[in-house]
Amino acid sequence: MNLCIDSRKVQEGDMFFCIDGSALDGHDFAEQAVDNGAKVIIYEHDMPMKDQEGVIYIKVPSTLDALNEAAASLNGWPSKHLTMFGVTGTNGKSSISYLISKIYTKYKGECGYLGTIGGQMEGKKYDVPLTTPDIIPLQRTLEEMRRDGAEAASIEVSSHGLIQKRVGAVDFDYAIFTNLTREHLDYFKNMENYFQAKSLFFRNLKPTAVAMVNIDDPYGKRIEELCTGKFMSYAIEQPADYMAKDIVYSPEGMSFTLVHEGKEYPVTTNLQVTYNLYNLLAVAGTLDQAGLNLEDVIREFEYIPSIPGRMDEIRFGQDYRVIVDYAHTDDSYNKLLHYVRHDLPGIKRIITVSGAPGKRDAGNREIFGHYFSQYCDYSILTEEDCRDEAPKKVADEIAAGMKDGYPHEYIENRAEAIQAAVDMAQPGDIVLVLGKGAEKYLDGTTGKRYWEGDDVSARKAVQNRLEREK
Ligand SMILES: CC(=O)N[C@H]1[C@@H](OP(=O)(O)OP(=O)(O)OC[C@H]2O[C@@H](n3ccc(=O)[nH]c3=O)[C@H](O)[C@@H]2O)O[C@H](CO)[C@@H](O)[C@@H]1O[C@H](C)C(=O)N[C@@H](C)C(=O)N[C@H](CCC(=O)O)C(=O)O
Numbered sequence: 127m128n129l130c131i132d133s134r135k136v137q138e139g140d141m142f143f144c145i146d147g148s149a150l151d152g153h154d155f156a157e158q159a160v161d162n163g164a165k166v167i168i169y170e171h172d173m174p175m176k177d178q179e180g181v182i183y184i185k186v187p188s189t190l191d192a193l194n195e196a197a198a199s200l201n202g203w204p205s206k207h208l209t210m211f212g213v214t215g216t217n218g219k220s221s222i223s224y225l226i227s228k229i230y231t232k233y234k235g236e237c238g239y240l241g242t243i244g245g246q247m248e249g250k251k252y253d254v255p256l257t258t259p260d261i262i263p264l265q266r267t268l269e270e271m272r273r274d275g276a277e278a279a280s281i282e283v284s285s286h287g288l289i290q291k292r293v294g295a296v297d298f299d300y301a302i303f304t305n306l307t308r309e310h311l312d313y314f315k316n317m318e319n320y321f322q323a324k325s326l327f328f329r330n331l332k333p334t335a336v337a338m339v340n341i342d343d344p345y346g347k348r349i350e351e352l353c354t355g356k357f358m359s360y361a362i363e364q365p366a367d368y369m370a371k372d373i374v375y376s377p378e379g380m381s382f383t384l385v386h387e388g389k390e391y392p393v394t395t396n397l398q399v400t401y402n403l404y405n406l407l408a409v410a411g412t413l414d415q416a417g418l419n420l421e422d423v424i425r426e427f428e429y430i431p432s433i434p435g436r437m438d439e440i441r442f443g444q445d446y447r448v449i450v451d452y453a454h455t456d457d458s459y460n461k462l463l464h465y466v467r468h469d470l471p472g473i474k475r476i477i478t479v480s481g482a483p484g485k486r487d488a489g490n491r492e493i494f495g496h497y498f499s500q501y502c503d504y505s506i507l508t509e510e511d512c513r514d515e516a517p518k519k520v521a522d523e524i525a526a527g528m529k530d531g532y533p534h535e536y537i538e539n540r541a542e543a544i545q546a547a548v549d550m551a552q553p554g555d556i557v558l559v560l561g562k563g564a565e566k567y568l569d570g571t572t573g574k575r576y577w578e579g580d581d582v583s584a585r586k587a588v589q590n591r592l593e594r595e596k
């Protein structure tokens with residue numbers, strides 16, 4: 127029997143779960159589900175429809191809990207057979223969960239990854255349209271990975287996923303917290319609601335699960351108070367179970383000393399920006415707890431092939447730098463731009479290309495603008511996922527946050543904007559293309575359309591210029 131939560135997709139013989147959602151109530155569609163062939167209706171509150179013959183109606187205290195139970199059982203509770211890593215927080219989820227899956231696979235056994243970069247495991251792809259998939263596809267995919275040989279899975283746990291109980295039947299062994307800064311306020315309304323959603327992850331851990339928490343983030347400290355698993359910490363600014371000190375930045379990466387249980391481990395990495403140091407501490411601490419050799423893990427940090435769309439540097443031997451990054455929150459803008467201005471040696475001018483998403487939390491636009499004029503030398507504003515807002519209006523709102531006289535321009539077409547930024551770069555300058563990373567679409571006023579990705583577009587722009595200058 128198939129499980130279904132959308133009456134429009136019900137097929138003959140399905141079990142339909144009525145979910146009271148954020149916009150609509152699935153109970154209102156039970157009748158349509160029956161018309162489409164549903165034979166079992168699982169509901170949690172009374173409905174205006176009459177019972178129909180041949181259909182079984184079951185009332186439960188929570189349809190989401192029942193759905194979790196059913197989807198996990200139907201798939202043989204895959205997470206109980208896998209070592210499960212989950213990463214939550216505003217930024218860093220993909221970077222950390224992706225790295226965990228790669229390093230775990232090398233040293234211990236196949237580890238699948240599920241998240242924004244797309245579900246994958248050693249050459250296989252799994253179709254997951256959301257960062258944290260809905261309950262039914264999540265359980266199905268974990269089981270598929272298990273059948274494909276996975277011993278572990280590393281997944282991103284979004285705040286939407288937590289509040290909508292998408293991971294309600296996932297038996298986590300390791301839970302990582304990165305940070306909590308402004309995002310998704312269109313949905314959560316305020317930071318406290320947003321934190322409460324994230325905290326669900328740590329309130330529901332089994333006692334043997336390990337929580338690896340960034341305690342330099344004030345919300346990390348709050349997690350310690352409510353965590354039901356074994357609380358462990360990582361930090362740079364204070365003592366922690368896994369701590370970094372003596373950080374040295376170079377044009378090509380960073381080095382630091384990792385301190386754990388009084389022992390010091392020298393680390394070098396090609397990853398850039400201080401936030402990646404936090405990400406590496408989280409990966410090292412978690413994999414150490416998972417039984418990998420810490421020295422093996424650290425050795426892997428020395429050269430990390432770029433994580434798609436994250437600090438992806440375009441190198442054709444040109445005398446200026448071009449980096450594409452998926453920064454899309456004020457915190458990541460602030461940390462990235464601060465790093466390039468103050469910590470990255472040898473940079474002359476900073477030129478940025480970016481926009482901001484439409485129909486989401488619009489409050490961050492002025493903040494983006496403020497950071498540009500605080501840290502950079504020139505900004506080109508362009509279309510991003512503007513949805514039903516005009517791209518120019520979004521750009522004007524970013525510009526409103528800039529200091530008076532800060533030089534910037536608006537070029538609507540994203541590829542042209544990237545080309546213009548590359549064309550104006552002089553020796554020693556850096557062009558930062560921010561916001562979309564490797565994503566292959568732009569969500570505009572006419573809906574989603576194909577976009578080659580900032581990474582591909584920036585590569586073409588550099589090649590075009592080199593071609594012209596031959
Ligand atoms: C805003 C949001 O999070 N929506 C999620 C939510 O849907 P909802 O509660 O809004 O659903 P609803 O429209 O109110 O409908 C309620 C119920 O009625 C049913 N229905 C509705 C109409 C109908 O004709 N028949 C019918 O049966 C629906 O199928 C649903 O079961 O619950 C659904 C089932 O779990 C999710 O698929 C859906 O994710 C949508 C697709 C989505 O785009 N979510 C995004 C915002 C999201 O989750 N993003 C996170 C964030 C990532 C990050 O940090 O960047 C992610 O994990 O991807």
Ligand SMILES: Nc1ncnc2c1ncn2[C@@H]1O[C@H](COP(=O)(O)OP(=O)(O)OP(=O)(O)O)[C@@H](O)[C@H]1O
Pocket residue numbers: 215216217218219220221222242257282304305401402404405435436437451452453454457458459461462
């Ligand atoms: N620990 C961190 N703190 C702040 N910013 C970070 C951190 N790690 C990465 N970033 C920034 O956030 C961007 C997105 O990183 P990443 O994809 O790992 O985060 P995420 O939490 O998975 O976000 P999403 O689910 O939206 O992809 C990066 O391109 C970088 O600019």
